[in-house]
Amino acid sequence: MSSSHERNAPKRGFKPRPHGRPDRPSEKASEDWLWGLHAVEAALVNPARTPEILYLTADRAKTLSGRFKTLPTHEIVDNNRFAQLLPASAVHQGIALKAPLLEPADLTDFVAEPGAVLLMLDQVTDPQNVGAILRSAAAFGAKGLVLQDRHAPQFTGTVAKAAAGAVERVPTARVVNLSRALEELSEAGWRTIGLAGEAQDSLADSLDGSAVVIVLGSEGEGLRRLVAEHCDTLAKIPMPGGFESLNVSAAAAVALYETSQTRRRA
Structure with a gap:
């Protein structure tokens, strides 16, 4: 066999890694992109995150409006826009978020x-x-x-x-x-x-x-x-x-x- 293998919250909060790169819509999936419903929703409720921009389809925006009182800066887009932003293999579920990486723990x-x-x-x-x-x-x-x-x-x-x-x-x-x-x-x-x-x-x-x-x-x-x-x-x-x-x-x-x-x- 090849080697296989109550506190869920960190002792200290994750901190965003600062950077000053502008959003480049034509850039394919930089290290700052998250996509998929559960991944993005979890990031949106993490106080350590500082989202830059959220992209949503119109249908996804409707579903999120019932769960979030406010959303960060966002834009309603179609699947063609997602194809420009993300890799072809990305199963984005109509939602993608650009945000800095979380700072590693020690x-x-x-x-x-x-x-x-x-x-x-x-x-x-x-x-x-x-x-x-x-x-x-x-x-x-x-x-x-x-x-x-x-x-x-x-x-x-x-x-x-x-x-x-x-x-x-x-x-x-x-x-x-x-x-x-x-x-x-x-x-x-x-x-x-x-x-x-x-x-x-x-x-x-x-x-x-x-x-x-x-x-x-x-x-x-x-x-x-x-x-x-x-x-x-x-x-x-x-x-x-x-x-x-x-x-x-x-x-x-x-x-x-x-x-x-x-x-x-x-």
Whole structure:
């Protein structure tokens, strides 16, 4: 198997990353674009967001008017306009928002309380998978997500759409070096567990109710050697069906479920 894997609000609020770039309608999906109903609605109610402009179809504007007393600066457009603004693959549902990126969290924001869970992604780069992992992290009450800055997608566009609003709920730290981040988290009281198919112990048996970081590797390569060596232990998700591996986002959901069961039993 390749490595699989109550406070949802951050300790400190996310802050928008300042920038002064003008809106360029002809520019295809810059790093500042969100699209899809759940992703945009969640951003609109996040006080840390400072939307620049909201694009809506007439039908979508009608549905939002019943849920929002006021909307940020917005423009009613048709699908041809969305085709100019967004990638052809964007499932925008008649809504798109241009807003600055959220400021990443810091590792020191994550407090190692009993039962707390963090996820760390080791070069998981597929936007759909990362979005699905964020969604599971929000659903199971993970304290946050840690990933490498250079080998991870920005939380806009496809990631935000797949996360269905979880981008606004899950604090995320971007670090230069995952091994050093694991050292820092260990010193702060976190127990670190890497998911690896070759591990001897199951994840369920490895959980003890302490604050834990679950580390998941990329689907092709799994955990890199140095990252695995910096984990306190390695564990596997048993698969009695005999199938070789789980998609990394499915593995993350299973791992989060296991941690939730451990909290219930504590």
